[in-house]
Structures are given as C-alpha cells and as structure tokens.
Amino acid sequence: MEGLPGSTPRRTGGNVLDVYLLQAFNGLSVGSILLLVALGLAFSFGLMGVINMAHGEFIMIGAYAPYVLQQAVGGANNDPYGLTFLAAIPLAFLVTAMMGIGMEWALIRFMYGRPLDTLLATWGVGLMLQQLARSVFGAPNVQVVSPSWLNGGLEVTQGLSLPYKRLFIMLLVVACVAAIWAYLTRSSAGRRMRAVMQNRDIASTLGVPTRQVDASTFGLGAGLAGVAGCALTLLGPIGPALGTYYIVDAFMVVVLGGVGQLLGTIAAAVLIGLANTSFELWSSATVGKAIVLVGIIFFLRWKPAGLVALRSR
Amino acid sequence: MEQRRSLTGAAVRESAVVAAICLLMIVVLPLVLSEFRLALLAKFLTFAIVALAIDLAWGYTGMLSLGHGVFFGLGAYALAMHMKLEAAKDGLPDFMGWSGLRELPGFWAPFDNGLFALAMVVVLPALLAAGLGILIFRGRVQGVYFSIITQALALIATLVFVGQQPYTGGTNGMTNFSTLFGLPLIETSTQIGLYAVTVIVLGLTYLALRFLTGSRAGAILVAIRDSESRLRFFGYDPALVKVAVFTLSAAIAGIAGALFVPQVGIITPANMGIVPSIEMVIWVAVGGRGTLYGPILGAIVVNGAKSGLSESFPDFWQYFLGAMFVGSVVLFPDGIVGAVARGVKKLKGARSASLTAGATAHDLPSAGRPLEAKS
Numbered sequence: 124m125e126g127l128p129g130s131t132p133r134r135t136g137g138n139v140l141d142v143y144l145l146q147a148f149n150g151l152s153v154g155s156i157l158l159l160v161a162l163g164l165a166f167s168f169g170l171m172g173v174i175n176m177a178h179g180e181f182i183m184i185g186a187y188a189p190y191v192l193q194q195a196v197g198g199a200n201n202d203p204y205g206l207t208f209l210a211a212i213p214l215a216f217l218v219t220a221m222m223g224i225g226m227e228w229a230l231i232r233f234m235y236g237r238p239l240d241t242l243l244a245t246w247g248v249g250l251m252l253q254q255l256a257r258s259v260f261g262a263p264n265v266q267v268v269s270p271s272w273l274n275g276g277l278e279v280t281q282g283l284s285l286p287y288k289r290l291f292i293m294l295l296v297v298a299c300v301a302a303i304w305a306y307l308t309r310s311s312a313g314r315r316m317r318a319v320m321q322n323r324d325i326a327s328t329l330g331v332p333t334r335q336v337d338a339s340t341f342g343l344g345a346g347l348a349g350v351a352g353c354a355l356t357l358l359g360p361i362g363p364a365l366g367t368y369y370i371v372d373a374f375m376v377v378v379l380g381g382v383g384q385l386l387g388t389i390a391a392a393v394l395i396g397l398a399n400t401s402f403e404l405w406s407s408a409t410v411g412k413a414i415v416l417v418g419i420i421f422f423l424r425w426k427p428a429g430l431v432a433l434r435s436r
Numbered sequence: 437m438e439q440r441r442s443l444t445g446a447a448v449r450e451s452a453v454v455a456a457i458c459l460l461m462i463v464v465l466p467l468v469l470s471e472f473r474l475a476l477l478a479k480f481l482t483f484a485i486v487a488l489a490i491d492l493a494w495g496y497t498g499m500l501s502l503g504h505g506v507f508f509g510l511g512a513y514a515l516a517m518h519m520k521l522e523a524a525k526d527g528l529p530d531f532m533g534w535s536g537l538r539e540l541p542g543f544w545a546p547f548d549n550g551l552f553a554l555a556m557v558v559v560l561p562a563l564l565a566a567g568l569g570i571l572i573f574r575g576r577v578q579g580v581y582f583s584i585i586t587q588a589l590a591l592i593a594t595l596v597f598v599g600q601q602p603y604t605g606g607t608n609g610m611t612n613f614s615t616l617f618g619l620p621l622i623e624t625s626t627q628i629g630l631y632a633v634t635v636i637v638l639g640l641t642y643l644a645l646r647f648l649t650g651s652r653a654g655a656i657l658v659a660i661r662d663s664e665s666r667l668r669f670f671g672y673d674p675a676l677v678k679v680a681v682f683t684l685s686a687a688i689a690g691i692a693g694a695l696f697v698p699q700v701g702i703i704t705p706a707n708m709g710i711v712p713s714i715e716m717v718i719w720v721a722v723g724g725r726g727t728l729y730g731p732i733l734g735a736i737v738v739n740g741a742k743s744g745l746s747e748s749f750p751d752f753w754q755y756f757l758g759a760m761f762v763g764s765v766v767l768f769p770d771g772i773v774g775a776v777a778r779g780v781k782k783l784k785g786a787r788s789a790s791l792t793a794g795a796t797a798h799d800l801p802s803a804g805r806p807l808e809a810k811s
Binding site: 168172174230233234239240242244246247248249250253254257258375378407410413417420421424425427 | 500568571572574575576577579580581583584585587588589591592595596598599600710711714717718721751754755757758759760761762763764765766769
C-alpha cells in the first residue's frame with residue numbers, strides 16, 4: 124500500500140530534525156485532507172446518525188473533477204496557468220453536494236434512526252458508483268497535472284523545503300473550515316443546522332424544517348468530500364477505488380474526535396495525520412498505520428465518547 | 437417442563453432432517469455435478485459457514501461485525517502455514533526464500549504439527565475476538581462504533597499481512613500447496629473428501645446454533661439485540677455474553693477459513709480485508725438475518741449469482757451486487773427468507789394471526805427493526 128496517494132513521499136537527505144519537521148508537515152497536510160473528509164461524516168453521523176459508506180466515493184468523484192476539466196480543455200498543455208484545477212474545486216463541491224442531496228432524497232431519508240441499515244445501503248451505493256467510475260474513466264489510475272505554480276517548495280532552511288502543493292492543501296482546508304465556521308455561526312441556515320444538531324425535536328417545534336436541514340447537511344458533507352478529492356489529485360494518481368483508502372481513517376477521526384463535536388474532529392484529524400507520519404518514520408508505512416489504528420481502539424476503550432465528550436444529562 | 441419435552445422432540449426431528457440433507461448432498465451431488473461445479477459449491481458452503489457465524493453475532497445478538505474476514509483469514513492462514521511446511525519438506529516455504537529469510541521464524545515451527553495447526557485454526561481467531569471483545573464491550577462501545585472498530589480491524593489485519601511479507605507472503609499470500617495431512621490436493625478423492633467435511637461442518641454448525649439460539653441462552657442473545665439496557669437491569673452482564681458470542685462467532689469463521697484454503701488453494705490478504713468482510717455481511721442481509729437457513733441461502737445465492745454474472749458480464753456484476761445490497765436493506769429488510777415468509781403469509785390470508793404475533797415485536801421503537809424470533 125506504499126504507493127497510496129496521500130502517503131508521504133520518500134524522504135531525502137538532511138539532518139534528523141529537518142527530516143522530522145518535513146515529516147510532521149506532511150502529516151499535517153494529510154491530516155488536513157482527512158479533516159475535510161471527516162467533517163462531512165461528522166455532520167451526517169452527528170446530526171442524523173447516518174453512516175455514509177459512500178462518502179469515499181464522493182471523494183473519488185471530486186478527484187475526477189479536475190481530470191475531466193483538464194481533458195475538456197484538451198490536456199494540461201492548453202492550461203498553462205492551472206486554471207482548470209482552480210475551477211474544479213467549486214465544481215467538485217457542487218457536483219458532489221448535489222449527489223449527496225440526491226442520495227439523501229432517494230435513499231437515506233427512509234432509514235433515519237437505523238444507522239446500521241444506512242451503513243449497508245450506502246455501501247451498496249458506493250459499489251455502484253465505483254463501477255460507474257470504472258465504466259466511464261477505466262479501471263487504471265489517471266494522473267491530474269498539477270498547476271505549474273504549485274511545483275517546488277518554500278525553502279525554510281537549507282535542508283528543509285515545504286512543498287507548495289501541501290501548503291496549498293493546508294490553506295484550502297483552512298479556508299474551508301473557516302467557511303464552515305462562518306456558515307454555522309453567522310448564517311441563519313447554519314444556525315438552523317446547529318439547532319437541529321442540538322435538539323431535533325425542539326428545533327422542529329420551533330418551526331425549523333428539519334427535513335430540509337437534513338438534506339442540506341448531507342449535501343454540505345458530500346461537497347466537502349468532493350473538495351478533499353480535488354486536493355488529493357495534487358498528491359498522486361487517482362482511481363475508482365480512491366475513496367476506500369480514506370473511509371476507514373475518516374471514520375476513526377470522527378469516532379476519536381467525539382461524535383457531533385467539530386472541535387474534536389479537527390483535533391483528531393491533526394492527531395491521526397501526525398501520528399501516521401511519525402510512526403512511519405521509525406517503522407514501515409503499513410505497520411505505522413496499523414499501530415495508529417490499534418492505538419485508537421485502545422483509546423476508545425479508555426474514553427468511549429472520544430476526545431471531546433458531549434456531556435449527557 | 438412441558439415445553440421442554442416438546443423441544444427435545446423437535447430437536448431430534450430437526451437433527452434427523454439436517455443429517456438426511458447432508459447425507460443426500462454428500463452422496464448424490466458428487467455424482468450429478470461436474471468436478472468444477474462441485475468445487476464451486478464446496479467453496480460457497482464454506483462461505484455459508486461464515487454467514488452463519490456473522491448471523492449469530494449480528495442477526496441474533498445485534499453486533500454488526502465488519503471484520504469477520506479477519507477471523508476467516510486467520511483460520512485460513514493457520515492451516516495454510518501447515519500446508520506450506522508440508523510442501524516445503526523440511527526446507528523453507530518458497531516465499532520466505534524470495535523475501536531473503538534464511539531460517540524458519542520461531543512462531544512458524546509449531547505449525548509443522550498438524551494437530552497444532554488445526555487447533556490454531558480455532559484458537560487464533562477466538563483469542564483475537566475475545567481480546568477485542570473484552571476491550572470493546574467492557575467499555576460499553578456499542579452499535580455503530582462496534583462496526584467501525586471491527587472495520588478498522590479488517591484494515592489493520594490487511595496492512596500487517598501485506599507489510600510482513602517474509603512471514604505472511606505479503607500481497608500474494610500463500611499458495612502452491614501440494615498436500616493436506618499427506619493427501620494430495622490435486623486428487624479428486626481429496627477434493628470430494630473436503631467437500632464432504634464442509635457439508636458435515638456446515639450441518640453441525642447449523643444444528644449447534646439452532647439449539648443455542650433456541651435455548652434460554654438464545655433468548656438472552658435476542659434480548660441483548662432488542663434492549664441491552666433492560667437486560668442489564670435484570671442483572672445479566674451483557675458484556676460477558678457479547679464477548680462469548682463474538683468469540684464463538686470468530687472461531688466458526690476460522691473453521692470456515694480453514695476449509696476454504698485447501699479447496700481454493702490460495703489465501704491472500706485480499707480474502708480477509710474490508711471488502712470481503714462487508715461482502716460476508718451482504719450474504720446474511722440478502723438471505724435474511726435472524727434466521728439460520730437465511731444466511732446459508734444468502735451465501736449460496738449471492739455467490740452463485742456472482743460467479744454466474746461475473747463470468748458473462750464482468751462489468752455488470754458490481755452494479756448488481758450494489759443494487760442487491762440497497763434492495764435487501766430498503767425493500768426486503770428480512771432478506772429472501774423474510775420476503776418468502778411474507779408472501780406465504782399473504783397467500784394464506786392469515787392477516788389477523790400475523791397482527792397478533794408481530795405486534796409486540798414491531799412496537800418497540802428503540803430496537804430499530806427487530807425480527808420475529810421464530811424459535
């Protein structure tokens with residue numbers, strides 16, 4: 124599994140501290156992608172109790188958006204400024220958000236209160252979407268040509284240079300999180316969403332259209348997965364099964380962070396991203412990841428509600 | 437007491453029926469089916485055993501495990517290690533030489549003993565399940581969290597098995613077996629023997645679970661599924677029961693894995709990861725959870741459809757599998773068995789009877805959709 128998109132590139136020379144800093148930086152960028160993926164899950168899981176196994180496929184669809192645009196303009200040579208990549212980010216958000224809303228309407232809304240059933244049914248949807256991608260784009264992985272202005276890196280010290288691509292990803296994620304925060308606290312739609320999250324029944328009696336909120340929440344989560352998919356195209360080739368590599372990690376982020384706790388989700392994503400890359404340093408990538416997952420299971424034994432626990436009455 | 441006596445009568449009758457079916461399958465089918473079809477059926481039957489194991493945990497006790505591929509795989513690897521040593525004839529298994537190992541790793545050595553390997557088929561999955569179960573259930577981790585953690589287990593297991601190539605064969609897994617306990621695997625008689633053993637194990641598993649779920653202990657399992665906290669207030673310890681059920685279920689899955697590997701001749705991490713683990717759940721969902729013939733039927737129907745459809749429409753199969761999953765959850769929540777039972781009921785026009793029988797079970801809102809326990 125070493126060639127996975129998102130896994131850290133092979134480390135080169137430099138002193139130990141530089142290597143570690145670079146590794147930590149890479150961990151943060153992977154963690155930030157994980158955060159985008161997990162936020163969507165945290166919304167649907169925390170708000171509606173829906174386990175969306177097709178979430179990984181939304182990532183995959185988002186990842187194909189820059190590829191499609193690049194093909195549409197006739198390859199990377201006709202796009203010297205990397206505009207297709209920039210345009211693909213909002214496009215991916217819109218497309219996956221619409222798909223999320225569609226899936227909520229066609230399937231999820233019949234299964235509220237039955238999380239295990241949503242898990243199984245959405246897995247089926249995910250299988251079909253994967254096959255669809257295979258039929259449309261072919262089974263082999265494809266490569267999106269990154270904008271040329273993202274090549275190279277920011278020279279911090281002589282041995283340590285932070286790749287622009289990963290810096291861009293982190294900025295993108297920070298922007299997304301800021302937008303979500305603004306949406307949740309400053310817009311009336313966001314306030315309605317929080318109201319439903321805190322107490323669905325009371326929100327409903329106060330006139331909040333909870334059904335509508337459910338659909339838009341689901342759409343928002345799916346859209347974030349699409350953006351995450353766009354970011355992943357910067358790190359490596361993409362393929363129909365792209366999402367499956369991230370779905371388990373993303374669920375671990377949600378569970379570790381504490382369900383319905385956005386702050387916890389952020390902390391957990393950063394923690395898991397850093398832990399993954401740190402363990403990779405002194406063992407192999409696969410063993411490092413296995414250690415992290417085992418660690419999370421033990422942590423949950425100790426604190427079943429996750430990092431940030433919702434106080435229950 | 438009255439009820440108990442009638443139960444034993446029914447038990448004897450049911451055991452006789454199952455034994456007769458098994459005998460029929462062992463004697464008649466090898467004569468009727470081609471060698472290829474028989475091998476295919478034998479493989480499906482090992483899957484049916486796993487489906488039974490999952491159904492015990494999920495259908496009866498309400499624990500949806502997305503990691504049973506791991507237990508299946510552990511059982512398979514335990515026997516595969518023995519077969520590998522048998523094939524190597526006092527040398528090193530081939531893949532170890534390719535990975536640069538010079539001598540046999542210490543933990544491999546005891547697998548040279550066939551009985552030890554057979555014991556490990558059950559012990560390894562059971563130990564892992566017990567350990568994980570104690571960790572999870574003592575912490576009162578429930579429902580969806582359990583599913584997500586078992587899914588992480590499936591990921592961990594594949595990562596470790598792929599990563600530790602010198603000890604596990606890596607991505608390619610273990611293959612190139614020649615004999616099992618001295619019997620050449622290529623012989624038709626060995627294959628038919630394995631088929632017969634699989635049929636018997638399936639029959640015994642069915643009966644064992646039939647009596648377990650029909651007993652008072654079985655009622656506790658269903659009670660855990662439908663309302664765990666209520667059971668706790670009665671003074672039971674649901675965590676203990678769940679650990680026991682999960683362990684038993686894992687051990688059964690391990691046996692199925694051990695039957696799978698000599699028949700198919702290969703075991704790889706791809707047989708035990710996230711995707712196969714979820715597919716195993718599909719069999720149970722499609723067949724009908726909470727009944728015991730449902731999962732057997734589901735395993736055979738889904739895999740039969742898979743091999744039939746994927747031969748002629750390789751691109752079509754994934755759509756079909758996905759649709760089958762969505763459909764079985766949304767349209768036929770009780771699977772094939774439930775749909776047939778409903779159809780039969782409708783034909784009989786026994787509407788009033790079903791109302792009285794089904795009302796109590798369906799009136800519990802917290803339990804999701806409890807199935808009517810027929811036993």
